[in-house]
Amino acid sequence: MVNGTETELPNPLIIGKPDMTDSASVLETFKFLENAAAEFSDEDEDEEDNGRDKTVIDAATIVRRRVMPEPNEDRDTVEALKEFDFLGSDDSDGGESRSAGDGTEWEKEDQCPIPESWNVDQGVITKLKEQYKKERKGKKGVKRPNRSKLQDMLANLRDVDELPSLQPSVVSSSRPTSSRLSEQEINRTDEVEALTFPPSSGKSFIMGPDEALENELGLGELAGLTVANEADSLTYDIANNKDALRKTWNPKFTLRSHFDGIRGLAFHPTEPVLITASEDHTLKMWNLQKTAPAKKSASLDVEPIYTFRAHRGPVLCVVMSSNGEQCYSGGTDGIIQSWNTPNPNVDPYDSYDPSVLRGAFEGHTDSVWGLVYSTAHQRLLSASADGSIRVWNALEAAPALTIFNDNQELGIPSSLDLVSSDPAHMVASFTSGHTSIFNMETHQKVLTLESCLDTGVNSSCQINRVISHPTLPISITAHEDRHIKFYDNNTGKLIHSMVAHLDAVTSLAVDPNGLYLMSGSHDCSIRLWNLESKTCIQEFTAHRKKFDESIHDVAFHPSKCYIASAGADALAKVFV
Amino acid sequence: MVMAEGTAVLRRNRPGTKAQDFYNWPDESFEEMDSTLAVQQYIQQNIRTDCSNIDRILEPPEGQDEGVWKYEHLRQFCLELNGLAVKLQCPAIDYTRHTLDGAACLLNSNKYFPSRFVQLFIFHYLVNRTFFFGSFEKQGNYFNTGIILLNETFLCHRFTKFVMKYNLMSKDNLIVPLLDEEVQNSSARESEA
Numbered sequence: 001m002v003n004g005t006e007t008e009l010p011n012p013l014i015i016g017k018p019d020m021t022d023s024a025s026v027l028e029t030f031k032f033l034e035n036a037a038a039e040f041s042d043e044d045e046d047e048e049d050n051g052r053d054k055t056v057i058d059a060a061t062i063v064r065r066r067v068m069p070e071p072n073e074d075r076d077t078v079e080a081l082k083e084f085d086f087l088g089s090d091d092s093d094g095g096e097s098r099s100a101g102d103g104t105e106w107e108k109e110d111q112c113p114i115p116e117s118w119n120v121d122q123g124v125i126t127k128l129k130e131q132y133k134k135e136r137k138g139k140k141g142v143k144r145p146n147r148s149k150l151q152d153m154l155a156n157l158r159d160v161d162e163l164p165s166l167q168p169s170v171v172s173s174s175r176p177t178s179s180r181l182s183e184q185e186i187n188r189t190d191e192v193e194a195l196t197f198p199p200s201s202g203k204s205f206i207m208g209p210d211e212a213l214e215n216e217l218g219l220g221e222l223a224g225l226t227v228a229n230e231a232d233s234l235t236y237d238i239a240n241n242k243d244a245l246r247k248t249w250n251p252k253f254t255l256r257s258h259f260d261g262i263r264g265l266a267f268h269p270t271e272p273v274l275i276t277a278s279e280d281h282t283l284k285m286w287n288l289q290k291t292a293p294a295k296k297s298a299s300l301d302v303e304p305i306y307t308f309r310a311h312r313g314p315v316l317c318v319v320m321s322s323n324g325e326q327c328y329s330g331g332t333d334g335i336i337q338s339w340n341t342p343n344p345n346v347d348p349y350d351s352y353d354p355s356v357l358r359g360a361f362e363g364h365t366d367s368v369w370g371l372v373y374s375t376a377h378q379r380l381l382s383a384s385a386d387g388s389i390r391v392w393n394a395l396e397a398a399p400a401l402t403i404f405n406d407n408q409e410l411g412i413p414s415s416l417d418l419v420s421s422d423p424a425h426m427v428a429s430f431t432s433g434h435t436s437i438f439n440m441e442t443h444q445k446v447l448t449l450e451s452c453l454d455t456g457v458n459s460s461c462q463i464n465r466v467i468s469h470p471t472l473p474i475s476i477t478a479h480e481d482r483h484i485k486f487y488d489n490n491t492g493k494l495i496h497s498m499v500a501h502l503d504a505v506t507s508l509a510v511d512p513n514g515l516y517l518m519s520g521s522h523d524c525s526i527r528l529w530n531l532e533s534k535t536c537i538q539e540f541t542a543h544r545k546k547f548d549e550s551i552h553d554v555a556f557h558p559s560k561c562y563i564a565s566a567g568a569d570a571l572a573k574v575f576v
Numbered sequence: 577m578v579m580a581e582g583t584a585v586l587r588r589n590r591p592g593t594k595a596q597d598f599y600n601w602p603d604e605s606f607e608e609m610d611s612t613l614a615v616q617q618y619i620q621q622n623i624r625t626d627c628s629n630i631d632r633i634l635e636p637p638e639g640q641d642e643g644v645w646k647y648e649h650l651r652q653f654c655l656e657l658n659g660l661a662v663k664l665q666c667p668a669i670d671y672t673r674h675t676l677d678g679a680a681c682l683l684n685s686n687k688y689f690p691s692r693f694v695q696l697f698i699f700h701y702l703v704n705r706t707f708f709f710g711s712f713e714k715q716g717n718y719f720n721t722g723i724i725l726l727n728e729t730f731l732c733h734r735f736t737k738f739v740m741k742y743n744l745m746s747k748d749n750l751i752v753p754l755l756d757e758e759v760q761n762s763s764a765r766e767s768e769a
Contacts, residue, residue: 259655260616281658307677309658314598332595348677367598369591385594414591431592464591480590504588522588545611547587547604569613 255286255572257304262566264317265555268324273344274564276572279314282307283329287344306342310357322375330368336361359397370416376423383413389428410434415465421473429477433461449487450494464506471514478505507554520551526565543567606637615648630734656731
């Protein structure tokens with residue numbers, strides 16, 4: 001597990017707070033607050049310890065859990081999982097097949113008491129618990145029940161005008177995430193919390209958006225008061241309690257039907273449907289709930305329910321509209337095809353329905369590598385190897401409305417995303433190593449993020465992917481030189497940089513609540529990161545190499561409990 | 577584009593790569609390919625180098641398992657037929673699409689290809705269905721388009737030679753009309769040998 005974190009700046013949220021200059025006095029304040037928090041939190045101590053102890057075992061004893069593989073699963077996947085299961089898992093039954101997608105099963109597991117599921121000596125655990133409790137004495141963390149009190153104190157101590165600065169903007173995310181959680185899931189989350197944890201510290205992976213937001217903001221305010229490493233002791237409790245309850249992903253489906261590497265993935269916003277874009281010139285749609293029993297095993301196969309054919313060459317990227325009714329794909333033919341998403345229950349051998357193909361967006365003169373759908377304005381954004389970034393009206397196949405970087409001033413764009421905190425902004429990365437934020441309304445470049453630039457000797461500064469955090473004003477970039485970097489969208493400053501993989505990082509995705517980051521790399525592995533602590537919480541080897549490429553894309557389902565990866569080995573994998 | 581890192585060449589199509597540079601890197605010998613998808617890489621590399629050099633494309637590297645070799649060639653045929661299906665506008669479009677979809681499922685199925693070995697019936701299935709479109713509508717424009725496309729990529733020639741080379745079906749069953757000459761040549765060569 002590589003946690004090669006080179007923290008260049010102490011904490012993301014300190015940036016841009018000019019009143020943080022006198023670190024000594026802030027430290028004093030912080031210590032005082034910490035003690036106060038300890039006092040207030042006494043009544044919750046026991047419950048909190050439960051959560052904490054679990055985490056400590058996680059880290060300290062490095063439990064080797066036996067993963068019982070799905071009989072039909074690839075051997076390499078299984079081996080890889082075994083190799084990394086010490087990273088910590090909450091559930092015990094390994095890769096046993098589960099019912100797809102409603103998120104029921106794993107949440108139930110989270111409620112289960114630990115002992116029978118952990119293959120460890122109870123004596124060791126008890127010892128560790130006691131040791132840990134000792135260590136933690138007098139170091140009580142911060143929890144939500146005390147937050148209002150803390151806030152009051154903060155208000156007294158300082159003028160807090162700028163404290164909530166993060167709050168209003170983040171709510172206006174243009175991503176359709178929050179409303180998509182089904183009632184069922186939210187209810188279940190409540191259940192978990194009521195049973196096991198104090199309201200604020202228990203976090204399952206899927207949770208009410210408000211809670212997630214509050215959690216983040218709660219931390220944000222407190223983190224803003226700290227400097228340097230002191231931040232760690234504060235974030236510790238929240239982060240680790242969450243990790244204790246976090247979901248451990250297991251392989252569920254291997255999607256085999258493409259003849260060549262898969263370059264792009266897009267989940268349907270609400271349905272258990274995935275679309276894959278491949279170098280074999282096609283896209284395929286998969287209904288993850290429409291499974292066929294595989295021969296000689298208990299596992300399930302998924303076959304594609306629709307094959308999209310129109311590109312005259314490899315397909316590189318795919319994106320879905322926010323209601324899932326349309327999807328768009330870009331390829332080396334320079335064309336963006338737009339499609340009406342077929343009904344997920346379509347018969348795969350129905351006669352060809354010409355109405356699926358809506359039409360082509362023409363204008364790019366070279367490969368289209370990046371596509372983003374803007375819900376707010378029903379726009380489609382594209383990045384092409386011809387150097388330009390184009391903004392299209394997603395509703396009709398007409399010439400582009402706006403063209404950025406037509407003169408290749410900034411080089412060739414490699415990836416782009418919407419800035420979630422400001423729907424008028426987009427962020428684009430370039431093969432040269434630049435990352436810039438543009439205003440789509442004024443057609444101006446707003447900001448260039450601090451970055452290493454290509455010396456021209458090699459491609460080491462190449463940025464392969466840029467994404468925007470769904471709730472915070474942070475851009476995250478994936479680099480050919482194995483780094484993942486975090487930038488402040490307001491100042492353009494580098495917040496954090498880490499060597500995240502053993503080889504080029506190719507793809508990034510953040511879960512809908514903004515708590516976890518997933519990265520894919522040509523080192524054949526997928527890693528999941530806690531965004532607060534920037535630590536790796538799970539890793540799995542997912543795909544084999546073709547030439548020097550392995551994983552091209554990763555994705556979180558916007559509302560259901562699926563993640564997916566796309567490989568150069570022509571496979572897509574789905575984890576639950 | 578190729579990234580030079582000392583002497584090492586990383587063969588990658590990074591985001592932002594231009595279409596003309598896609599897979600445009602120095603050839604690699606089969607022995608040097610250490611990835612598990614080496615056979616596919618090798619076949620694609622030879623096709624990109626010169627798609628008209630069918631003999632080279634069909635010549636397996638020394639010691640290559642024949643089953644895997646044939647299987648990977650079949651996958652490659654289907655991949656390239658995906659490209660052709662796009663360009664065809666004809667009454668047989670459903671038929672072609674379904675055949676390709678079916679072939680995709682079959683060739684990717686663990687059930688039928690537990691170890692990526694080829695079975696004969698696949699060839700009959702593919703040849704008689706996919707290449708069937710070559711004789712579907714001799715009178716229409718579609719037929720001409722089909723011929724042009726096939727000649728463009730030498731796909732049909734390659735397929736015929738492939739089938740003959742591995743003796744996968746009798747030439748009487750091969751109903752691709754254009755290839756009479758190929759078949760005769762091929763048989764002639766075979767009888768010489």
